[in-house]
Structure formats: C-alpha cells, structure tokens
Amino acid sequence: MSMPRIGLTGLAVMGQNLARNVARHGFPIAVHNRTTEKTREFVNDYGPGSEHNEPLVATESEADFVQAIAVPRTIVMMVKAGKPVDQVIENLIPHLSPGDLLIDGGNSLWTDTERRIKELNAKGFLFLGTGVSGGEEGALNGPSIMPGGPKEGYDRVSDILTAISAQVQGTPCCTFIGEGGAGHYVKTVHNGIEYADMQLIAEAYDLLKNAAGLTNKEIGDVFTEWNAGDLDSFLIEITARIFRTMDDLAGSDSGKEAGERTDAATSIEAAPGTRTPEAESSSPTPDHYLVDKVLDKAGQKGTGKWVSQSALDLGSPVTAITEAVFARFLSAQKTERVEAAKILAGPTGETFSGDKQTFINAVRDALYASKIVAYAQGFDQMKQAAKEWNYDLHFGELATIWRGGCIIRARFLDRIKDAYDEQPDLANLMLAPYFAEGLKDAQNPWRTVIAEAVRLGVPTPAFSSALAYYDGYRRERLPANLIQAQRDLFGAHTYERTDREGTFHSRWAE
Numbered sequence: 001m002s003m004p005r006i007g008l009t010g011l012a013v014m015g016q017n018l019a020r021n022v023a024r025h026g027f028p029i030a031v032h033n034r035t036t037e038k039t040r041e042f043v044n045d046y047g048p049g050s051e052h053n054e055p056l057v058a059t060e061s062e063a064d065f066v067q068a069i070a071v072p073r074t075i076v077m078m079v080k081a082g083k084p085v086d087q088v089i090e091n092l093i094p095h096l097s098p099g100d101l102l103i104d105g106g107n108s109l110w111t112d113t114e115r116r117i118k119e120l121n122a123k124g125f126l127f128l129g130t131g132v133s134g135g136e137e138g139a140l141n142g143p144s145i146m147p148g149g150p151k152e153g154y155d156r157v158s159d160i161l162t163a164i165s166a167q168v169q170g171t172p173c174c175t176f177i178g179e180g181g182a183g184h185y186v187k188t189v190h191n192g193i194e195y196a197d198m199q200l201i202a203e204a205y206d207l208l209k210n211a212a213g214l215t216n217k218e219i220g221d222v223f224t225e226w227n228a229g230d231l232d233s234f235l236i237e238i239t240a241r242i243f244r245t246m247d248d249l250a251g252s253d254s255g256k257e258a259g260e261r262t263d264a265a266t267s268i269e270a271a272p273g274t275r276t277p278e279a280e281s282s283s284p285t286p287d288h289y290l291v292d293k294v295l296d297k298a299g300q301k302g303t304g305k306w307v308s309q310s311a312l313d314l315g316s317p318v319t320a321i322t323e324a325v326f327a328r329f330l331s332a333q334k335t336e337r338v339e340a341a342k343i344l345a346g347p348t349g350e351t352f353s354g355d356k357q358t359f360i361n362a363v364r365d366a367l368y369a370s371k372i373v374a375y376a377q378g379f380d381q382m383k384q385a386a387k388e389w390n391y392d393l394h395f396g397e398l399a400t401i402w403r404g405g406c407i408i409r410a411r412f413l414d415r416i417k418d419a420y421d422e423q424p425d426l427a428n429l430m431l432a433p434y435f436a437e438g439l440k441d442a443q444n445p446w447r448t449v450i451a452e453a454v455r456l457g458v459p460t461p462a463f464s465s466a467l468a469y470y471d472g473y474r475r476e477r478l479p480a481n482l483i484q485a486q487r488d489l490f491g492a493h494t495y496e497r498t499d500r501e502g503t504f505h506s507r508w509a510e
C-alpha cells in the first residue's frame with residue numbers, strides 16, 4: 001500500500017463509511033479517532049488482512065495520524081458541527097505543514113466555515129467546508145458532495161471527491177460550489193428543502209389516515225404507487241418502506257407510557273428486530289405497525305432553523321421550509337398538546353364523505369405542487385444569498401449533484417436541471433414551463449385538499465403556506481397598498497404610487 005495522501009478523523013458511522021468509500025475507490029486513507037479503541041476495531045474489521053482488505057491505515061495520536069499522510073496532506077474531519085470542529089483543528093494544527101488542506105464534512109454553520117477559512121488561511125493552510133448528504137448509506141456507497149472554499153483546495157482533492165460521490169448517468173454528484181462558505185450554505189438550504197419535503201409527506205400521511213381513513217397497509221401501497229410517478233424520490237421510497245415495517249415489540253410493553261416506549265425502541269434499534277407485513281404469520285393488526293409506536297415529537301439539529309433565519313435576513317419568503325421548522329417545534333410541545341386536545345374544540349359533525357380514490361389522487365397532486373414550491377423557495381433563497389455574498393452559484397449544477405446520493409434526490413431534479421440549463425437567470429423555478437404547467441394541472445385538486453383539511457380540522461401548514469405562496473406570487477396586485485397606506489398614515493413612512501415616480505406622504509382623512 002502506498003502512503004496515503006488523505007486522512008479522516010472522526011470515526012462515528014458517517015466517518016467510518018466515508019473512509020471506507022475512499023479506500024474502496026483505491027485511495028489509501030489514514031484514519032483517526034479520539035478514542036483509539038474505535039480506530040483499532042474499525043481497521044481490524046475492514047482494513048488490511050480483514051475479509052474486506054480495504055487500504056485503511058490505523059493511527060493513534062494526532063501526531064501519528066498527520067505523519068501517516070503524504071505532504072501536501074488532505075484531512076477530512078467528520079465530527080459534530082460547532083465547537084468540536086474548532087477543537088479538532090486546534091489539535092491538528094501543531095502537526096501540520098504549510099499548504100495542508102483540511103475538509104470539514106459535517107453540517108457546519110456556513111459563517112463558522114467562513115471564519116475557519118480565514119483563520120486557517122492566515123496560518124498557511126487551506127480549508128474546505130463541504131456538505132455531504134446521503135446519510136450512512138450515502139457515505140458508504142456514494143453521497144452528494146458540496147465542497148466550498150478555496151478552489152485551489154478543491155482542485156487538489158477533486159479526483160477523490162468525484163470518485164466517491166454518487167454517479168447519475170455517468171455524472172458525479174459532486175461539483176465545486178464556490179468560494180467561502182458556499183458549500184455549507186448550499187448544504188444547509190438542501191436540508192431546508194429536506195425539512196419541507198418531509199413535512200409535506202407527513203401532511204399527506206395525516207390526510208390519508210385521518211381524513212380518508214386509510215389503513216397503514218393502504219397508505220404504504222399509496223406511497224409505493226406514487227413513487228412510480230412524478231413524485232419518485234428517495235423520501236417517498238423510504239416512506240413506503242416505513243409503512244411496511246412491523247413492530248417486534250408489539251404487545252410486549254402494553255402497560256408502558258409512550259415516553260418509556262421510545263427508550264425501549266432506542267435500545268432495540270441496534271439489533272435487527274423488525275419484520276415486514278409479508279413476514280407476519282397472521283394478518284397484521286393496526287397496532288403492529290412500528291410507525292404507530294414512534295413518538296410524535298420531531299427532532300432537529302439546527303440546519304432547517306438556519307435556513308429560515310437566513311431567509312429572514314435575505315428577505316426570501318421560504319414559507320414551506322419555515323412552516324416545516326415550526327411544525328417540528330409544535331410537535332415537540334407534546335405534553336401541552338395532550339392537554340390541549342382535551343380542551344380545544346375541532347369541527348363538530350364533519351366527516352369525510354368524498355370518493356376515496358379521487359381524494360388520494362388530489363393529495364398526490366397537492367403534494368407534488370407543494371414540493372415544486374418548496375424547491376422553488378429553496379432556489380430563490382440561494383439566488384438571494386449568491387447576490388448578497390457573491391457566491392458564484394450555478395443552479396443547474398446544484399440540481400445535477402442533488403439527483404443522486406442525497407436525501408432530497410428525486411426524479412424531478414432532472415427537470416430542475418433542464419430548467420436552469422435553458423434559463424440560468426430564471427426568476428423563479430415555478431415559471432419554468434414544465435413546472436408552471438404542472439402547477440396549473442395540480443392547482444384545483446391542491447385547493448380541494450386544503451379546503452377539505454380545513455373543514456375536517458387536519459393541520460396542513462406546509463401544503464397551505466405553499467399554496468398561499470403560489471397564489472401570492474402569481475398576483476399582479478397584492479393588498480400591500482393598504483399596508484403602505486397604514487404605514488404612511490401612522491408613521492409618515494411614505495409610499496410609492498402606481499401612476500408616477502417619486503416618494504409620497506399624504507394627509508389621510510381625519
């Protein structure tokens with residue numbers, strides 16, 4: 001084995017899988033972890049001499065690690081975002097040589113990345129803030145990779161990054177995103193779209209279950225069918241899988257509270273312990289489905305929130321993404337919701353009475369249209385960010401590298417790529433003929449679904465805000481004239497007129 005030109009520190013699952021991916025592409029890689037036991041175990045399991053025989057080089061101290069890599073070095077850090085990244089950098093610095101390249105492959109805040117690039121540059125090192133999407137599986141078999149920072153750094157490692165990324169029709173899902181924090185910014189917006197997509201799918205599930213009254217088995221079949229059409233995507237595919245997963249603990253803990261059950265599920269998670277409905281000897285009862293036992297409190301690590309915070313700064317109305325973040329917050333208020341459910345009234349005497357299949361199709365259309373809006377909003381935010389911080393973003397390329405490997409990979413990203421290839425300065429994705437047409441076809445069922453949800457009291461914040469955005473964006477005239485008049489009346493904030501240039505202040509009627 002030749003001396004590695006690359007090393008990776010941080011051997012949690014993502015780090016291990018990414019290191020193996022690099023090694024399996026024929027690039028020897030030095031590996032390091034804070035606890036050396038983990039490094040040893042990992043290299044014993046997958047390194048030279050093991051059944052996998054991958055070119056992994058185990059190292060112990062930071063000094064060993066750095067010395068095991070040929071100069072100029074490339075070091076990938078796969079550690080928790082925030083302070084741990086700074087800590088690892090601080091530990092490595094005394095051992096590095098000028099010109100060495102550090103890559104942060106975590107979900108770091110892009111402003112931290114900008115700071116680190118400057119700090120390391122001042123010390124003679126290169127730093128790339130690199131979004132890596134695709135979860136554990138993607139890290140091992142080909143993620144979508146979004147590197148940002150000095151181009152010189154990217155050029156040094158582009159052969160490895162493009163080789164290990166997912167490939168779609170022979171095109172790697174990795175491209176240089178831009179200088180500064182552009183890579184991590186784009187990854188953050190990717191995650192915002194991921195949040196919106198997941199919330200939209202959850203709302204579709206809620207409607208199928210609590211409006212149309214479908215069983216878990218039927219819901220799973222619906223998602224499987226949707227995955228064969230325009231909605232074809234990783235998130236729809238895994239949703240169908242979730243509705244085929246049975247709970248091995250069903251019946252064994254019936255006396256416990258929901259909170260206790262989550263703990264039990266965590267301890268079981270590591271062991272293979274779920275069955276598919278097909279594997280059931282008797283026909284499954286509804287409470288055998290694992291999804292029903294999962295506590296309805298959505299977690300988050302911050303990237304979705306960062307998208308919304310940045311959108312507020314940039315003035316980009318990413319309503320579907322932000323509603324998805326808020327929906328997770330609301331879900332987390334479980335104890336309050338349990339109490340509120342006993343006090344607050346919903347619609348009385350309203351039941352679903354329409355044709356089920358028509359409604360299912362309408363939910364599909366509403367999901368598709370809302371999804372177009374969520375992507376349109378994410379791309380709008382990136383457009384505003386590019387303007388604000390001079391990021392040289394190429395939207396067609398972003399759509400290209402999101403077609404494979406990442407969590408939001410979807411068939412319609414091909415169409416987004418086409419739209420930006422045809423019109424790189426497209427004002428809004430919804431205006432591309434393919435999507436404008438799709439929205440036109442879906443808008444009536446979309447409205448019907450939301451009206452039905454409102455009638456039955458099923459919350460659809462992302463569906464509804466996406467439609468409101470669509471209706472607002474397509475309106476030549478909004479009621480903002482009245483807001484301007486009010487501002488001028490109470491605060492002399494002035495206003496512009498529709499019929500002449502200039503800024504006006506009026507004495508409004510007493």
Ligand code: 6PG
Nearest residue numbers: 133134135191300301302303407
């Ligand atoms: C990806 C994902 C991943 C993210 C998780 C969890 O692209 O692979 O975006 O990076 O960490 O999806 O995010 P939350 O915990 O915030 O839901």
